[in-house]
Amino acid sequence: MTTYLTEYAKFTDKHDMDEAAKRHIAANWNEMNATDRAVLDLIRRYSVKYGAAHLKHDTMAKGVVKSNVTVRRAIRKLEKLGIIERIHFIRPVMSGLGANIYIILPFIDQSKLTTPEEAVKPCDSKPQVDNADSEPLFSKSIITKDLKRTSPAELSPTTLFGKMKALLASTIGDSTLARRIFGVYRSQSVRMLKFSIYEDKGDLFEELAIRALQISVQASKHKDIRNIPGYYDGVLRKLINEALFSDIFMEYDVPMEGFFMK
Known part of the structure; x- marks a missing residue:
């Protein structure tokens, strides 16, 4: 069963994932070669059902008709460009290493990010009214599981x-x-x-x-x-x-x- 892959998905709709892949290619066209694009497309096709793909290097190499070394080089480039995320997957039962999980990341349009000029705005001298009754404490876009994940009771060790x-x-x-x-x-x-x-x-x-x-x-x-x-x-x-x-x-x-x- 591969339903566990949905836990890693960044998209809820396959069309959004396809669109993100297209925009990644368009934005990084000069940085990518034909093999890079082929590897990305293979990951996209395997991710259609669950939003992520669980693939071995030899499967990918056969899929794009390239060597394992070439495929790994393409994967590293796609990671460096921020197009995919690779997760090393360990089989809990066999206590060994399985194939990697690959996830296509959402496309972030750099041109639409807030510029320093837009971020710094004159301070309004008028006092702001605290309208606590009409505004929610948290944004409606934040769901419960995100709050649990990002707001732990105590900090987790990082080292x-x-x-x-x-x-x-x-x-x-x-x-x-x-x-x-x-x-x-x-x-x-x-x-x-x-x-x-x-x-x-x-x-x-x-x-x-x-x-x-x-x-x-x-x-x-x-x-x-x-x-x-x-x-x-x-x-x-x-x-x-x-x-x-x-x-x-x-x-x-x-x-x-x-x-x-x-």
Whole structure:
């Protein structure tokens, strides 16, 4: 079932999404080549039903008849131009990395944005009447779920270390392990990020780090794990190997058994 994709959709109508794609192409025509436009069109076609597309690189490569490397280059350009958003998707059941989710973003007409001259207006010296009875406290365009999402009771941690600490505190009640677990993550990620082929995967490594911690915490509830950082080390290594292995596999036609040293 792919109905979960509706959670990522930026449009409620496919015609609005099609129009946004057309306007993106028109506005960035000189920045895009034929492959970029073909990849965008493929994402658009796969997004018609649910507003987002869940695609593997090899599926996209076959769809536009280009190599995986060329497709990934086009995806990075579309992201840089603000045309699409890419979300790394992790299969919760298999504890592994799935295909990416691609979302076409709404088109923002830069020419219609407020200019500095328009933004600065003379202050009216007349006092403003507080008409609280006739005006709503919040705009009607703001829906309840947005209020819950954008107005949390307390600020959420933004750093990976902060997220790890908060997760441990809210689950096993011991946030002191966060520093050791973060050290495990740093040891594994830094070793891989130094290679140019992985230098753009920082966000993916952080996502896998949190996923590995969730798996470790969940496992500790069902069995006796005396060394959670050690268990986390094994889980994270498995997720990273699977993520990078599956990405590399699509670039080679030869069997990959024995390619990595164990």
